[in-house]
Structures are given as structure tokens and as C-alpha cells.
Amino acid sequence: MFMRIDHIGIACHDLEEKIALFSGLFELEVVAREVNEEQGVKEAMLRIADADGGGSYIQLLEPLSPDSPVGKFLAKRGEGVHHVAFGVPDVSEAMSKIGGKGVRLLDESPRHGSMGSQIAFLHPKDVGGMLTELVQAAKS
Ligand code: V0V
Ligand code: CO
Numbered sequence: 847m848f849m850r851i852d853h854i855g856i857a858c859h860d861l862e863e864k865i866a867l868f869s870g871l872f873e874l875e876v877v878a879r880e881v882n883e884e885q886g887v888k889e890a891m892l893r894i895a896d897a898d899g900g901g902s903y904i905q906l907l908e909p910l911s912p913d914s915p916v917g918k919f920l921a922k923r924g925e926g927v928h929h930v931a932f933g934v935p936d937v938s939e940a941m942s943k944i945g946g947k948g949v950r951l952l953d954e955s956p957r958h959g960s961m962g963s964q965i966a967f968l969h970p971k972d973v974g975g976m977l978t979e980l981v982q983a984a985k986s
Contacts, residue, residue: 847943852933852963852981853891853903857916858925861908865890868904877903878961886914891960900933900983905960929967931979937964940980944968956982 858864874892881888892904909917919928934940937956945951950969959965962984970977
């Protein structure tokens with residue numbers, strides 16, 4: 847199955863502070879910002895590279911509440927890498943293929959993600975301790 851790294855998600859307490867840190871250190875540009883109520887986050891995408899089929903990014907994530915996925919993660923583990931997102935050409939196809947191998951899907955159907963993408967999560971306990979996101983980029 848074709849896969850690329852779409853983004854690395856980083857959990858943080860203060861989005862603006864971490865945008866300043868990452869853009870300053872690595873000279874990355876913020877290309878999108880969004881509040882995603884369904885996922886309980888305020889997030890920003892910092893572009894690393896463009897490529898055919900979709901770019902790659904650092905995604906900075908601030909929780910909207912302590913009982914959201916990122917809020918719970920911060921309380922338990924502190925700031926740091928929260929998930930790795932693989933870019934796939936067809937998220938529904940990737941879900942059924944990987945789900946068919948016994949991996950627990952955290953979403954029954956694709957959900958709205960950053961920059962008009964379609965996303966779905968895989969249980970970290972079934973992927974070597976790595977919370978994994980599948981991303982189908984919006985058609986450009
Ligand atoms: C929890 N665990 C993790 C983890 N979060 N392991 C690795 N990476 C993480 N991020 C471990 C946790 O330590 C437990 O292991 C076990 O999984 C179960 O966790 P829990 O604390 O009991 O359960 P919850 O209620 O915290 O749920 C964890 C899951 C939840 C992963 C099920 O966070 C979830 O559904 N996440 C998917 C949605 C999401 O994360 N959205 C935010 C990003 P032990 O301690 O029992 O061994 S939104 C986003 O990326 C967007 C919008 C985008 O890209 O466009
Ligand atoms: Co993500």
C-alpha cells in the first residue's frame with residue numbers, strides 16, 4: 847500500500863508559543879490553522895515539504911479541554927509527539943485493509959481533518975505503541 851508521512855502531531859499546552867519555537871528553529875511556515883471541535887483541538891500545520899500526492903507537515907495541537915484526547919495525553923505524558931499520520935490515496939480502503947489485519951480502528955468512518963483532509967485513527971496498542979492516523983489529502 848502506498849504510504850508517505852503526512853504529518854507528525856505534537857501535543858502542547860500553548861499553540862502560539864510552540865508555533866514560535868518550531869517556525870524559529872526550523873524556518874517552517876504556518877500554512878493552516880483550524881479549530882476542530884470534533885477532535886477537541888486547536889491546531890496549526892507547519893509545512894516541511896511539498897510532494898506529488900500531498901506535502902509533509904508538523905502539526906501542533908493544543909487541547910480545547912482537559913478531557914479531549916490531547917488534553918488527557920498532556921496530563922498523562924506531558925508535551926511531545928502525540929501521533930504519526932500516514933498519507934494514503936484512499937482512507938476508506940486503507941481502513942478496511944488495515945482493519946482486516948486485526949488492528950482496532952478508532953473511527954468507524956473517515957472524519958474531517960486539517961486542510962480539508964479525510965482522517966481515521968488506529969489504536970496505539972495495536973501499532974507498537976504509536977497512535978497512527980491515516981490521511982487522505984484534499985484534492986488539489
Ligand atoms: C493514549 N495512549 C497512547 C496515546 N494516547 N499511546 C501512544 N500515543 C498516544 N497518543 C495509550 C495510553 O497510554 C494507554 O496505555 C492506552 O493508550 C489507552 O489510553 P487511555 O488513556 O486509556 O485512553 P484515552 O481515553 O486517552 O484514549 C486514547 C485514544 C484516544 C488513543 C483511544 O486519544 C483517541 O481516540 N485518539 C484519536 C483522536 C485524536 O487523538 N485526536 C486528536 C488529534 P496504558 O497507559 O494503558 O498502557 S486531531 C488530528 O490529528 C487532526 C484533526 C488532523 O490531523 O487533521
Ligand atoms: Co493529525
